[in-house]
Structure formats: C-alpha cells, structure tokens
Amino acid sequence: MTTTTTETVLDARGVTMRFGGLTAVKNVDLTVRSGEIVGLIGPNGAGKTTFFNCLTGLYIPTEGEVRYKGTVLPPKSFKVTAAGIARTFQNIRLFNNMTVLENVLVGRHTRTKEGLWSALLRLPGFHKEEAASREKAMELLAFIGLDHKAEHLARNLPYGEQRKLEIARALASDPGLILLDEPTAGMNPQETRATEELIFAIRDKGIAVLVIEHDMRFIFNLCDRVACLVQGEKLIEGTAGEVQSDERVVAAYLGEPFEGAPGAEEAAEVEAAEEAAEAAEAAEAAEAAEAEASEAADAAEAADAEADSTTSTDGEAK
C-alpha cells in the first residue's frame, strides 16, 4: 500500500561532481518524496554511484545542494546517517567475522545514546539500551526473514542473504530514506524477486527508497519514477512507462549516438576541430607540393635556357 503523503524527503539541486578535468555528475536535480520508490539507471560510468556518494556525505559536491526533509545535509557520512539517510553499497560490506545479529547492532549505533564509558563500565543505562537495541535488531531480522540465523557468522550466509543483511543493517539506523546501490547484483531470479518484495515492504513501512540497478525488468516493475543518467547528466525522468519507451535511453545503453545526447556537443566540437586541423594540414601539404612543383619547373626552365646558350656558343665555335 502506497502512503498518500507527498512530503519531499530528498531534494538534490544542481549537484555537480568533478574529479580534476572529469565531470562525473553534471548539474543533476532529483527529488524523492515519502512513500516513493525512485530508480536511478544509466550505462556503466554514467555517474550513478558518484551521485549517491554526493547524497550521503562521502563526497562533497563541487556544486549544488542536498536537502533531507528541508535541511541541508552535513558533509559527513555518519551525520547523514544520523539525519535519516541510510545506504547499502555495490560491493557487500559486512563484518564477516561477526554474527548476523551483531552486524545489525552495528547499524544501530547512530540511534543509541549511551556513550563509551557507559558501555565499558556496563552501567545500568547501557544494559537497558542494549536490550532495546537487541529487540529492535531481532525485529529487523524477522522482517527480512533471517531471525533464525541471528547467531550465524555473516560470512557463512549465502550471497543473497548477505545482501539482505546489508539492507537490515541500513534499516537499523531508522532511516526515512534508504539508498540501495545495485541490490540485486549477482542474484539469481528467485533472489531478485524476493528483493523486489522486500523493497515494497520497506516502502510500506513508510521509508522512501532510491535504488540504482542495471536490471531493467526489476527497476521498471518496482519504481514509481525513474531517472536516467548519461555521462553525468540526467537525460530523462518519468514513470517507468515513459522512460522505458524513450528511444534515447535505449540508444544510450547501446552506446549509439542520438540527438541532444549529453556530451554529444563536446564530442561534436572535438570532431569539428579534428576535421578542421586535418583540412588545414591537407591545404598546407598541397601548397608545399605546388611550391615544390613550381620550383622544379623553374629549375627545368633554367636548365633549358642554359642548354640553349651552350648550343648557340657551340654553333658559333663550329
């Protein structure tokens, strides 16, 4: 069931990220409202993960601003998590030698108030909070269907369950928005289907979702809106139907040129400059050849003239 409120949870405006001469993300606007699942697609290297990193404080955008529920986000990832944005990564980042439950408890730390001394000295406040955290973590494990494996080591879980555990750990920080970076990468069709159901259930808990994925069937089934990045720029944003039927999106994925493609103007400028340079070189070569030919003609004429004068002198001598 989709919630009906339309509070803007995430508001990214004019986000640009440059690495030296490379502009990985260029002037991207994106909003996510409560109750929404928004997809971010684009060919490899389009800037999707870089954009996520700009949203979560891992990168400070070169230009632009990111707001969460109206407040500009601090440029530190732990502060962004505390503000209410959680994320998972493209490559699984679990604590392999910790149990499933402990991994979720780690994700809970931004929501615990008792400090280090309280934990070290095992003060009553710490015990109370620890019990509450465990209860919350077990609830989350039940939600993702892994409560029966709470005491297993994370490294012993099958791949699909490790991905689920990452999501549970992100949920442990009580986010209002969760960013998922390729949550179905490497999954079989059954695991992908289960992840789809899990994301719907997360949305039904009132948590907004922004998801990067290459699996188009998954993304178009799942998302209320989809934005497509190409060469760092947002090419199109719309409903799954609108994006799916846009020929430019297909062309961008196939690496085919299309009118108005991001980066196409720069590419056309480079091509025109190369053509102009080639034409100038050819003209110069033609001019040099002409000069050489005329020099040769002059020399031939001079040789003829000399031959004539020799003949006439010889004639006189005879």
Ligand SMILES: Nc1ncnc2c1ncn2[C@@H]1O[C@H](COP(=O)(O)OP(=O)(O)OP(=O)(O)O)[C@@H](O)[C@H]1O
């Ligand atoms: N830290 C960095 N330093 C320099 N260049 C970077 C850095 N991070 C990303 N890039 C470059 O920025 C561009 C966008 O990369 P990014 O990983 O964001 O793309 P992506 O859309 O997530 O790709 P994929 O789908 O393959 O994960 C690429 O050209 C990449 O090489």
